[in-house]
Amino acid sequence: MTSPAVATSARLALDGLHFAYGDEPVLRGVSLAAKPGELVGVLGPNGCGKTTLFKLVIGSLKPAAGRVDVDGADLSGLGPGERARCVAAVPQDPVAPVGFTAADLVMMGRNPHLGLLEFEGEQDRAIAVDAMKSTDIIELAHRPVSTLSGGERQRVFVAMALVQRAPVMLLDEPTSNLDLAAQATVMALLQRLCRERDDTVLVAMHDLTLAAQWCDRLVLMHKGKVRTQGPPDEVLTAANVAAVYGADVVIAHHPQTGAPVVLPRAAGKTPSNPCVFGTVSDER
Amino acid sequence: MPGSVYGVVRRRVAVRLAVGAAAVLVIAVLAAGVGAVAIPLDDTVAIALDRLPGVSIDGDWPASGETILWKLRFPRIVMAGLVGGVLALSGAAFQGLFRNPLADPYLVGVASGAGLGAAVVFLTGSSLFAVGGGLLPIAAFAGALAAVAIAYLVARRSDGLPLTTLILAGVAVSALAGAVTSLLMIRSDPSLRPLLSWLLGGFSGARWNHAWLILPYVVPGAVVLLAYARVLNVMQLGDDHARAAGVNVERTKIVLLGVASLLTAAAVAFSGVIGFVGLVAPHVVRRIWGADHRFLLPMSALVGAGFLILADLGARTLASPAELPVGIITAFAGAPFFLFLLTRKAR
Numbered sequence: 001m002t003s004p005a006v007a008t009s010a011r012l013a014l015d016g017l018h019f020a021y022g023d024e025p026v027l028r029g030v031s032l033a034a035k036p037g038e039l040v041g042v043l044g045p046n047g048c049g050k051t052t053l054f055k056l057v058i059g060s061l062k063p064a065a066g067r068v069d070v071d072g073a074d075l076s077g078l079g080p081g082e083r084a085r086c087v088a089a090v091p092q093d094p095v096a097p098v099g100f101t102a103a104d105l106v107m108m109g110r111n112p113h114l115g116l117l118e119f120e121g122e123q124d125r126a127i128a129v130d131a132m133k134s135t136d137i138i139e140l141a142h143r144p145v146s147t148l149s150g151g152e153r154q155r156v157f158v159a160m161a162l163v164q165r166a167p168v169m170l171l172d173e174p175t176s177n178l179d180l181a182a183q184a185t186v187m188a189l190l191q192r193l194c195r196e197r198d199d200t201v202l203v204a205m206h207d208l209t210l211a212a213q214w215c216d217r218l219v220l221m222h223k224g225k226v227r228t229q230g231p232p233d234e235v236l237t238a239a240n241v242a243a244v245y246g247a248d249v250v251i252a253h254h255p256q257t258g259a260p261v262v263l264p265r266a267a268g269k270t271p272s273n274p275c276v277f278g279t280v281s282d283e284r
Numbered sequence: 285m286p287g288s289v290y291g292v293v294r295r296r297v298a299v300r301l302a303v304g305a306a307a308v309l310v311i312a313v314l315a316a317g318v319g320a321v322a323i324p325l326d327d328t329v330a331i332a333l334d335r336l337p338g339v340s341i342d343g344d345w346p347a348s349g350e351t352i353l354w355k356l357r358f359p360r361i362v363m364a365g366l367v368g369g370v371l372a373l374s375g376a377a378f379q380g381l382f383r384n385p386l387a388d389p390y391l392v393g394v395a396s397g398a399g400l401g402a403a404v405v406f407l408t409g410s411s412l413f414a415v416g417g418g419l420l421p422i423a424a425f426a427g428a429l430a431a432v433a434i435a436y437l438v439a440r441r442s443d444g445l446p447l448t449t450l451i452l453a454g455v456a457v458s459a460l461a462g463a464v465t466s467l468l469m470i471r472s473d474p475s476l477r478p479l480l481s482w483l484l485g486g487f488s489g490a491r492w493n494h495a496w497l498i499l500p501y502v503v504p505g506a507v508v509l510l511a512y513a514r515v516l517n518v519m520q521l522g523d524d525h526a527r528a529a530g531v532n533v534e535r536t537k538i539v540l541l542g543v544a545s546l547l548t549a550a551a552v553a554f555s556g557v558i559g560f561v562g563l564v565a566p567h568v569v570r571r572i573w574g575a576d577h578r579f580l581l582p583m584s585a586l587v588g589a590g591f592l593i594l595a596d597l598g599a600r601t602l603a604s605p606a607e608l609p610v611g612i613i614t615a616f617a618g619a620p621f622f623l624f625l626l627t628r629k630a631r
Contacts, residue, residue, distance in 0.1 A: 100575055
């Protein structure tokens with residue numbers, strides 16, 4: 001899928017995106033780029049513009065200014081089908097429609113590849129089964145989606161996005177309603193998709209620590225702008241978190257990976273054993 | 285491996301649709317034999333087949349039987365089947381489009397618009413009855429489409445069509461048209477009865493040319509709705525997710541709304557406002573076989589066709605020699621069955 005020329009340049013490039021709901025500016029010049037195979041976490045408090053940003057990339061909203069490029073091609077001129085072959089997405093809290101099985105739902109992802117009166121063929125079925133295997137939902141194939149757990153459901157939606165065979169995938173808070181184990185499963189799955197398929201995945205997240213453990217790069221948004229982007233340990237500093245979230249935190253490091261762990265500051269206490277969380281860097 | 289996940293499904297779907305179509309045909313043939321003059325089954329089949337091109341059957345059925353079937357019962361059954369199929373198909377499309385199980389083909393004003401159109405003709409221009417069913421179906425058709433058009437124009441926004449607004453606009457337009465119809469009825473009560481029975485629907489006046497007149501709407505309209513079946517499935521995920529999966533959401537809304545309304549208006553124009561078929565038939569199919577619109581749409585049409593043929597059989601035989609409005613039968617038979625269905629566990 002990746003030619004040498006593409007591999008060196010950005011897979012997804014957002015350039016100066018502006019958007020306003022009426023007179024209310026939501027995005028005020030957002031630019032970012034993601035390479036093939038990169039898992040990018042998009043962070044920021046509620047209302048910072050993450051969901052609006054995703055809607056602009058999907059094409060649900062039109063930017064007032066700026067452009068969205070995938071593999072160097074502007075998406076603005078594309079029809080819905082062509083766009084869906086470039087960008088797949090799982091929105092926040094996706095609807096699990098009653099009366100459809102997991103296999104039905106996954107196959108819906110082939111929609112942008114099929115004509116109006118066309119039925120899916122052997123190749124489409126093979127792609128869907130492949131996606132169900134790599135998301136580990138093959139045993140759930142005939143279960144109604146509405147009866148699945150949150151984590152199982154999220155994997156079904158990821159599989160559906162996968163069969164669109166788009167080089168870019170967006171997920172809006174895919175872990176926010178999941179338990180600890182399911183969160184890790186979904187994040188590991190996304191990381192594996194980036195590694196194995198060279199897909200570019202953008203994930204909007206609220207859990208800073210979870211994002212830091214799995215993402216290659218983080219984008220911290222604040223009031224409709226990108227405040228900072230880069231490797232997790234450069235983005236998740238106590239100063240950045242304080243500026244964006246107004247939260248007083250200390251940054252620890254994962255004892256195995258060294259990835260940043262964001263913790264609320266306990267007022268007036270000194271640690272009895274600072275080594276429990278590995279190293280705690282205190283840089284207020 | 286693909287076989288075990290997806291393989292058997294499509295064959296099973298084709299078999300079910302074929303069985304459904306055969307069942308409708310059997311219902312139609314059996315219904316044709318029943319009436320004031322009973323016609324034996326073998327005669328009915330022979331009389332029907334004899335007129336097919338290239339078929340000639342030697343039989344000694346009475347000429348009166350042939351006249352009754354071809355002049356009265358066959359057109360009636362064909363119209364009931366067509367209208368039942370169209371209402372159920374449009375109902376299924378509306379329920380899918382609005383993602384609302386309460387939706388029926390009359391949701392955005394088709395029924396009350398048609399009713400008002402019919403009332404105007406009944407109460408002012410009854411002398412204008414003329415060729416091919418006359419002014420009545422034209423007025424009902426125009427009224428139905430005008431009501432939907434008004435609701436659409438009110439609800440439309442520059443960036444799309446919000447469906448909740450469309451439903452509310454449809455409710456308001458319906459109420460307004462219904463009020464005007466009521467006013468017209470109260471001010472001229474002598475001619476009220478035929479209008480009332482038209483509003484409740486029926487096929488007592490069904491003619492072959494009615495079927496020929498609505499077929500140009502029914503056939504292409506049904507093809508378009510069936511073509512959008514897969515897209516309707518994806519639309520169940522909500523506008524944003526559907527768009528991300530490559531659906532042209534706004535175009536889909538307009539096409540489905542327009543085509544389903546056109547189909548319903550064509551059905552209502554000759555048969556009156558027959559309730560319950562468009563609501564119940566898709567529910568029956570969905571609760572038994574699931575919600576995949578590629579099966580739901582055609583199967584709903586078959587269920588609706590069979591159901592309305594049976595309801596019309598009841599309408600012309602239960603109070604014979606009098607006619608009952610078929611809408612009363614559909615409600616009497618459909619509502620208890622629907623209630624029973626609601627007590628069962630959905631698939």
